[in-house]
Amino acid sequence: MVRGRISRLSVRDVRFPTSLGGHGSDAMHTDPDYSAAYVIIETDAEDGLKGYGITFTLGKGTEVVVCAVNALAHHVLNKNLRDIVNDFRGIYRQLTSDGQLRWIGPEKGVVHLATAAILNALWDLWAKQEGKPLWKLLVDMDPKTLLSCIDFRYISDALTEEEAYEILQKGQAGNKEREVQMLAHGYPAYTTSCAWLGYSDNTLKQLCSVALRDGWTRFKVKVGADLQDDIRRCRLIRDMIGPEKTLMMDANQRWDVPEAVEWVSKLAEFKPLWIEEPTSPDDILGHAAISKALAPLGIGVATGEQCHNRVIFKQLLQANALQFLQIDSCRLGSVNENLSVLLMAQKFGIPVCPHAGGVGLCELVQHLIIFDYISVSASLTNSSCFQD
Amino acid sequence: MVRGRISRLSVRDVRFPTSLGGHGSDAMHTDPDYSAAYVIIETDAEDGLKGYGITFTLGKGTEVVVCAVNALAHHVLNKNLRDIVNDFRGIYRQLTSDGQLRWIGPEKGVVHLATAAILNALWDLWAKQEGKPLWKLLVDMDPKTLLSCIDFRYISDALTEEEAYEILQKGQAGNKEREVQMLAHGYPAYTTSCAWLGYSDNTLKQLCSVALRDGWTRFKVKVGADLQDDIRRCRLIRDMIGPEKTLMMDANQRWDVPEAVEWVSKLAEFKPLWIEEPTSPDDILGHAAISKALAPLGIGVATGEQCHNRVIFKQLLQANALQFLQIDSCRLGSVNENLSVLLMAQKFGIPVCPHAGGVGLCELVQHLIIFDYISVSASLTNSSCFQD
Numbered sequence: 001m002v003r004g005r006i007s008r009l010s011v012r013d014v015r016f017p018t019s020l021g022g023h024g025s026d027a028m029h030t031d032p033d034y035s036a037a038y039v040i041i042e043t044d045a046e047d048g049l050k051g052y053g054i055t056f057t058l059g060k061g062t063e064v065v066v067c068a069v070n071a072l073a074h075h076v077l078n079k080n081l082r083d084i085v086n087d088f089r090g091i092y093r094q095l096t097s098d099g100q101l102r103w104i105g106p107e108k109g110v111v112h113l114a115t116a117a118i119l120n121a122l123w124d125l126w127a128k129q130e131g132k133p134l135w136k137l138l139v140d141m142d143p144k145t146l147l148s149c150i151d152f153r154y155i156s157d158a159l160t161e162e163e164a165y166e167i168l169q170k171g172q173a174g175n176k177e178r179e180v181q182m183l184a185h186g187y188p189a190y191t192t193s194c195a196w197l198g199y200s201d202n203t204l205k206q207l208c209s210v211a212l213r214d215g216w217t218r219f220k221v222k223v224g225a226d227l228q229d230d231i232r233r234c235r236l237i238r239d240m241i242g243p244e245k246t247l248m249m250d251a252n253q254r255w256d257v258p259e260a261v262e263w264v265s266k267l268a269e270f271k272p273l274w275i276e277e278p279t280s281p282d283d284i285l286g287h288a289a290i291s292k293a294l295a296p297l298g299i300g301v302a303t304g305e306q307c308h309n310r311v312i313f314k315q316l317l318q319a320n321a322l323q324f325l326q327i328d329s330c331r332l333g334s335v336n337e338n339l340s341v342l343l344m345a346q347k348f349g350i351p352v353c354p355h356a357g358g359v360g361l362c363e364l365v366q367h368l369i370i371f372d373y374i375s376v377s378a379s380l381t382n383s384s385c386f387q388d
Numbered sequence: 389m390v391r392g393r394i395s396r397l398s399v400r401d402v403r404f405p406t407s408l409g410g411h412g413s414d415a416m417h418t419d420p421d422y423s424a425a426y427v428i429i430e431t432d433a434e435d436g437l438k439g440y441g442i443t444f445t446l447g448k449g450t451e452v453v454v455c456a457v458n459a460l461a462h463h464v465l466n467k468n469l470r471d472i473v474n475d476f477r478g479i480y481r482q483l484t485s486d487g488q489l490r491w492i493g494p495e496k497g498v499v500h501l502a503t504a505a506i507l508n509a510l511w512d513l514w515a516k517q518e519g520k521p522l523w524k525l526l527v528d529m530d531p532k533t534l535l536s537c538i539d540f541r542y543i544s545d546a547l548t549e550e551e552a553y554e555i556l557q558k559g560q561a562g563n564k565e566r567e568v569q570m571l572a573h574g575y576p577a578y579t580t581s582c583a584w585l586g587y588s589d590n591t592l593k594q595l596c597s598v599a600l601r602d603g604w605t606r607f608k609v610k611v612g613a614d615l616q617d618d619i620r621r622c623r624l625i626r627d628m629i630g631p632e633k634t635l636m637m638d639a640n641q642r643w644d645v646p647e648a649v650e651w652v653s654k655l656a657e658f659k660p661l662w663i664e665e666p667t668s669p670d671d672i673l674g675h676a677a678i679s680k681a682l683a684p685l686g687i688g689v690a691t692g693e694q695c696h697n698r699v700i701f702k703q704l705l706q707a708n709a710l711q712f713l714q715i716d717s718c719r720l721g722s723v724n725e726n727l728s729v730l731l732m733a734q735k736f737g738i739p740v741c742p743h744a745g746g747v748g749l750c751e752l753v754q755h756l757i758i759f760d761y762i763s764v765s766a767s768l769t770n771s772s773c774f775q776d
Contacts, residue, residue, distance in 0.1 A: 030487045060459055060488040064498060067455040071448055099417045100448040106641075108670070108696065109497015110452060154668040157645040157677070253494075257545040280542040282496070282699040284672060285706050289545070308496065311670040318673050 002082040002129055004043025009077055009118070011069040012038040013062045016359065022198025024058075024358070026252040027224035030198070033059030036359040037066050037114065039121040043081060051125025055117040055330040056358040061110075068114035071101060076118060085126050088149035092119065092336045096151070108308035112333060119334030120364065134335070134367035139179060139374050143168035150340045158314045164343045171375045178374045187370055188380065190218030190248065192357060194237075197222040201236060208240045218246040220276070224254030227263060234270040243271070250276040253306070257286040261293040274302040274324050281306035287321035302326055305355035309333070313341045317348040328355040329364035342372050352377065390470040390517055392431025397465055397506070399457040400426040401450045404747065410586025412446075412746070414640040415612035418586070421447030424747040425454050425502065427509040431469060439513025443505040443718040444746040449498075456502035459489060464506060473514050476537035480507065480724045484539070496696035500721060507722030508752065522723070522755035527567060527762050531556035538728045546702045552731045559763045566762045575758055576768065578606030578636065580745060582625075585610040589624060596628050606634040608664070612642030615651060622658040631659070638664040641694070645674040649681040662690040662712050669694035675709035690714055693743035697721070701729045705736040716743040717752035730760045740765065 018024050019031040035058060041051040057065060075094050076084065084091050095115045096107050105111040127134045138146065143165055152161055194207035211219065221237055223230040238247060249272045255263060260278035267275075275294065279286045281303060291301045304326030307313055316322050325345045332338050345352050352372055354365040373380065406412050407419040423446060429439040445453060463482050464472065472479050483503045484495050493499040515522045526534065531553055540549055582595035599607065609625055611618040626635060637660045643651060648666035655663075663682065667674045669691060679689045692714030695701055704710050713733045720726050733740050740760055742753040761768065 028485065028487070029491065032488060032491075056491075058488040058491040060486065061456070061492045061499065064452060064456045064459055065492060067452045068449070068498070071452055097416065098448065099419050100421065100446040103417065103420075103444075103446040103694075104449045104453060104498050104501060106669075106694065109499060110456070110492050111449065111497060113492060154644060154671060154674075156647075157674065256542060259544075280699045281494075282697065283542060283703065285703045286542070286545065286699075306491075306494065309670065311668045311674075315671065315673045 002085055002126060003047070004045030004129075005078060005080050006041055006076050006084075007044045007078075008040075008042040009069075009073045009121075010040045011066050011117070012040075013066050014038050014359070015059055015062060019059070022196060025196050025198030026222045026250065027197060027254040028252045029058055034359045035059050035062045037062055037069060037117050039069055039117045041076070041118075041121040041125055043125070047129070049125060049128045051121040051123075051128065053117045053119065053121025053124055053330075053334070054360045054364070055113040055120070056328075056361055057113070064110055065113050065117070068110045069117055072098070072111070072114055072118060076122065081122070081125060081129070084122060088336060089151050091122075092149070092151045092333060093153070095119070096333060107311070107333065112308060113331060116330040116332065116334045119336060120330060123335045135370040135374075138335070138367070138371040139175065146339065149336050150343075151336065152340070154311045155314050155340060155344065158318060159340070159344045159347055163347060164340075167343055167346050167376060171378060174378060175374050178378065182370050182374060187366065187373065188218075190220055190246070191216045192220040192222070192250070194219065195221040195233065197225055201233070204233065204236065205240065208237060212241065218248070220248040220250055222252065223249045223267065224251035224263070227266060230263075230267060234267055238270045246273050248272055248274050248276060248302070251278050253277045253280055255279050257283070257289055260290050264290075264294060264299060265297065268297045268299060272299055274300040276302040276324075276326070277305070278303075281308070282312070284312065284315045284319050284321050287316060288319040291321055291323065300324055302353065304328065306331065310337050310340045310344070314344060317344055317350060322350065324353050325350050326353055326355045327365075327368065329361060329368055335368065338368050342368070342376050346376050351379070351381065390473055390514060391435070392433030392517075393466060393468050394429055394464050394472075395432045395466075396428075396430040397457075397461045397509075398428050399454050399505070400428075401454050402426050402747070403447055403450060407447070410584060413584050413586030414610045414638065415585060415642040416640045417446055422747045423447050423450045425450055425457055425505050427457060427505045429464070429506075429509040429513055431513070435517070437513060437516045439509040439511075439516065441505045441507065441509025441512055441718075441722070442748045442752075443501040443508070444716075444749055445501070452498055453501050453505070456498045457505055460486070460499070460502055460506055464510065469510070469513065469517070472510060476724060477539050479510075480537070480539045480721060481541070483507070484721060495699075495721065500696060501719060504718040504720065504722045507724060508718060511723045523758040523762075526723070526727075526755070526759040527563065534727065537724050538731075539724065540728070542699045543702050543728060543732065546706060547728070547732045547735055551735060552728075555731055555734050555764060559766060562766060563762050566766065570758050570762060575754065575761065576606075578608055578634070579604045580608040580610070580638070582607065583609040583621065585613055589621070592621065592624065593628065596625060600629065606636070608636040608638055610640065611637045611655065612639035612651070615654060618651075618655060622655055626658045634661050636660055636662050636664060636690070639666050641665045641668055643667050645671070645677055648674075648678050652678075652682060652687060653685065656685045656687060660687055662688040664690040664712075664714070665693070666691075669696070670700070672700065672703045672707050672709050675704060676707040679709055679711065688712055690741065692716065694719065698725050698728045698732070702732060705732055705738060710738065712741045713738050714741055714743045715753075715756065717749060717756055723756065726756050730756070730764050734764050739767070739769065
């Protein structure tokens with residue numbers, strides 16, 4: 001039973017000095033300090049439960065997100081949690097459509113990251129009060145209630161509420177078996193931990209050996225800074241993992257559209273499953289052009305970790321601009337907006353491979369992708385991977 | 389001669405209580421308090437000149453932009469102004485591609501607004517040191533120098549630097565005459581001041597009479613909250629201004645795509661030149677669909693005031709998604725990014741009608757549009773309008 005009035009919302013600026021070791025480094029983010037704006041929501045209920053929510057950042061600028069969280073807090077403070085979850089679509093709309101604050105977004109950048117952190121904390125609190133992990137809360141929720149959490153504004157030309165309902169109804173067939181399967185075997189994953197751009201070849205080899213010994217079968221390598229360097233590193237990894245295991249490449253937005261096609265064509269011999277973020281995350285038509293050019297080489301396009309809202313994902317799907325869709329659990333507006341993207345991906349037949357790897361992302365995203373498998377996609381084909 | 393080292397960057401949170409009178413109100417921003425984050429840059433030069441730059445906001449959240457300005461300030465502090473303007477492309481790239489701060493953008497939302505405010509201050513200081521208004525600084529600049537201010541990243545598939553150079557070379561024919569014409573007659577404009585959504589019919593009538601008496605020939609009306617209300621208000625204005633004068637409509641992103649087409653079709657009898665912001669500013673394919681549907685009715689689509697960067701404008705042009713392009717002088721990354729959009733618009737043959745009307749926007753945008761007329765478009769056909 002959902003209970004309590006939101007009595008306090010606090011937010012912390014949490015930073016880790018990961019740049020010291022080059023961890024997380026790529027072609028565009030050469031010195032990230034993995035960080036988070038960390039929201040804690042308390043109620044006046046006697047259970048003492050708190051909701052924790054984050055948005056991931058790279059160090060500098062976390063204080064800007066913290067400032068935005070404080071600017072948005074009044075939309076949830078002093079509200080009853082029951083009223084919030086009973087009209088979760090309404091609260092989402094209220095946070096994202098504040099008549100003054102939306103100007104500095106809307107639904108993008110700092111204010112949207114702050115919105116995600118606040119909503120993530122509300123979902124966490126709801127799940128805790130129900131005594132369930134988030135994925136189980138979602139899996140057990142009846143379709144009508146689940147849809148009442150989603151704002152369909154701006155996506156109704158691609159997915160109506162009625163279509164979304166049909167997808168969820170269809171997803172109920174076999175869901176119990178898939179839940180048992182997930183509990184027994186977990187969700188498959190891949191690793192990027194061996195091949196950050198800032199690592200030396202020796203470090204890369206050593207980490208790759210360890211990953212192989214640990215049983216990893218899917219490996220992602222960062223590319224895009226220097227072509228000869230990429231060729232050397234990709235050859236090194238492909239030689240180590242052999243021809244059967246899966247290799248993915250990630251350019252982190254380094255290229256213009258023609259450059260992306262040219263560069264990736266020169267890496268085609270290493271048989272990547274996908275090229276991730278070949279260009280600007282805003283460039284839907286660019287991703288469509290790259291997808292079309294690389295399809296004959298058997299290379300797919302993956303993107304999403306910096307796609308700022310459901311409107312961008314809608315268009316990437318409409319334009320056949322990606323073959324792997326990478327939601328981010330705290331760049332999109334929390335579970336609410338992620339649900340809409342999972343449902344659109346299902347309608348368009350595109351597998352979802354969430355972005356993770358940063359502070360808290362692996363924890364957050366597992367709930368979404370397990371729900372996706374059990375209740376929406378019912379498939380692990382090609383979507384069997386996450387961990388940036 | 390450009391001179392001085394940037395010795396100080398300060399930023400103020402300036403707000404005006406415009407919501408008290410419903411000024412600036414529309415279908416999505418019902419209670420705006422017109423505001424700005426106001427940047428002041430000082431140097432150690434003896435001339436005592438300061439650079440002033442702003443980004444426009446709607447009240448709440450201005451403190452978030454102020455926080456982002458402070459996070460970005462170190463990129464310009466202690467630099468020589470000469471080094472900055474000699475590598476303005478490099479400074480633009482540095483501000484927008486900071487390896488940690490770009491995560492909370494990139495090139496969108498709060499950090500991009502903050503970038504715009506800082507760069508606007510640098511342009512202001514440069515123009516002051518040259519003893520010219522900004523438009524004249526731009527008009528007098530040789531094409532190579534002008535292009536060295538633009539970051540072509542992510543737009544080279546639509547406009548190469550070479551193509552941009554040809555456009556500027558071509559724009560030199562007749563530029564002296566156009567400059568004389570601008571100085572003598574100014575740039576044509578339209579007014580929205582009579583028809584904010586929060587105004588009563590009586591206020592609307594009264595303001596419309598005054599505007600007609602003052603010689604205005606182009607009028608914009610806010611629509612999108614209620615269809616019957618829109619019909620009444622549009623009829624009222626069309627009756628007052630007569631069939632010859634120009635009427636534009638502005639929905640401020642109120643609709644989904646199918647809804648936009650249906651709603652605007654019902655307002656077609658009032659012969660609007662354009663429907664502005666019919667849907668999400670992120671929806672390129674949506675705007676293309678609306679453009680296509682409304683073309684047979686003789687109604688164009690205008691958008692841009694919330695388009696967050698050149699990548700979005702590039703795609704709107706590539707997709708034939710707009711017939712009037714509305715740059716914003718402080719949502720895009722200052723003059724640097726606006727120049728790239730003016731040049732793309734020229735290549736695609738689309739007139740530019742800047743967004744203005746907020747705090748400082750009319751002042752800022754006149755420089756860009758006068759430069760556009762003198763040095764780029766050389767035409768006033770259909771582009772003869774600005775003011776929110």
